[in-house]
Amino acid sequence: MNNPLVAAGALTAAALLCACSPSQPAVLAPRPVRTVELHYDNARESNRYVGTVQSRYEVDQAFRVGGKVVQRKVDVGQSVQEGDVLAVLDDSDYRLAEEASQRAWEASVAQARQADSDRQRLSALKADGSVSAADDERARTSARTAQSNAEAEARQLELARNRLKYTVLRASRSGVVTTVRFEVGQVVAEGTPVISIADPSLPEIVVDVPEDRLVTFQQSSFQAALTSLPGKTFAVALRELAPQASAQTRTYRARLKPLDMQQLPLGATATLEAARVMAGTQVAAVPATALTQSSGQPAVWVVRPTGGEALGTVERVPVAVWGYRNEEVLVSGPPAGERVVTAGVQKMSPGLKVALASGAAEDKAVVAR
Template identity: 70%
Template sequence: MNTSHAAALLAVPLAALLAACTPNKPTAEAPRPVRTAEIRYDAAREANRYVGTVRARHEVDQAFRVGGKVVQRKVDVGQTVREGDVLAVLDDADYRLAVEAAQQQLTAATTQARQAESDRQRLNALKADGSVSDSDDEKAHSGARTAEATAQAQARNLELARNRLNYTVLRAPRSGVVTAVKFEVGQVVAEGLPIVSIAAEGEPEIVVDVPEDHLANFTKGKFKASLASAPGESFDVVLREMSPEAVPQTRTFRARLKPVSTRRLPLGATATLVAERPTAQTTVAAIPAAAITQNNGKPAVWAVRRATGTDAFALVEMVPVTVHGFRNDDVLLSGLPAGTLVVTAGVQKMAPGLKVALSGADRAVEVSQAAR
């Protein structure tokens, strides 16, 4: 075997050995998609939430002005009524008898008044020739006046009896919707007992109870409200009335707020009121609370910065921040330059220098920041 052939044979195992010892070239890891939020500063605001109820500004309890047994019920809860509509009727038999009795008493009193006046006139004629004394003449005049007064009093009694007969029919004093019915046919109701509530639909309000420790700042806030049936649709409301004294049972103060614009609100609906007011002059940024993590026991966030070159990905780094408070699902913080993008989802999977992929909207924000 010649020398060249031996060298070739030795070269083959050596190449195989070197190939086995050479590590494989690592494959590039794909950038991790992330969701981000831009840091935007605004004046710090304190927000409080209250749960209230939609009520009518004008709601009146209706009651019979006389007592008796209910024989007809004309309305149900939720029914719309107009002014003058019949709500309920009482048994009026006793009141009709009272009208008849008053009529008979008036007839008797009127007859007596005419008789007394006739007697006075006759005595007055006899007085001229001295046949009647002054004392008898005065008695005749007094009797005539008394009988006339009695007749007038009986006329008023008849009018009162007729009014009480009319009161056996309960009518709506104004148009609105029936919000409560507290009686049934056959029930005996007392005079003045509230049995029907009617609310005017034209001026709905939101009624909330404010704790005493919120009272000083409540009137300084700006208010937005939403209904439980449409939580995503908020609308502006303004404070119309604040009770000057606390409700004895709850020790809270009742506030009534009305919509700024004409808006139809279903009576009785549950409403959420958000009261915001500026606090100190500190400016803060609001981002989702899920973006907050910790570094050595202190709050921090993962900030996104553009990688060098023309790569379409970005890198993340942990940056400490100052937390000023929480508002609903957001955290209020400071310590980052305005316009910084921070990771808001999957922060537990982040690591320093990790490549992340931005959405189209986030890349547009990055481009606009670079242009500035």
């Protein structure tokens, strides 16, 4: 028994027997997952539009006569009051025209007086038969014609004075200058807009609405935010909706006013959110990471409890998707109170044992408001 060869053989046999014996399978621990609990509420259809802040009242100012600009008294962003001088044209030609009209009027007045004197003399001579009735009638006609010419020249003089006055462009209303389209020395045409003045006290948000969203837009409530004021929203109301689509964009222009009439910077970029309650439709908002697919259809993984509140198995359940909002998706299908896996859905498989991660019991799906 003390033979070393025999002892070595026994050890080798024992090792072979151990290698041939079946091994015990390892027990896998349940995979920890994060979940949210589904809570349903009335669905709200929400659409976003990008627009600008504009004044409700914006006027394009133009000279009522043409000419060369000799003075420009305002710049963009400058506040003006009604009647302030904005720009001046060279008035040399208009002064000459006024003087010519003045002389023509004076001549016509003199002719009218002479014709009236002739009429009076002929009327006196007609009494004793020195002149014929025809001569008297011609005198009366000449007097009336001369008087009419004098009145016409008076109107021409008034027009010439007005055109001279129009060489000075004045603000038609108080506000802030938003656009200047000319420079000193430039020749501008009559009626060409050169300056825009907006009233900053009545700002509005202007957006363009596509035709397929027009009905929904009219039934919505609105919240707006400015790019220059991140995180701050305010309520606005629809004031005006164009009755006809734009020929270029085929969209309808909408103008919305702030309900609290707050001051907004003109020209700022605004984001408008139009939300409408969809009566009779119940949805829940879950994180977008919870969404997966089953046979090409949207689905989510639902945890079915198996051993207490913290253990369960997962099952893929089809859902109906009603819309998207930021990092959430609006769904319906699973019963209220079900817990939906929100992370690692690509690693789930039917029947997989899972454990709710620490703190997951308090996670809840955001109600779709």
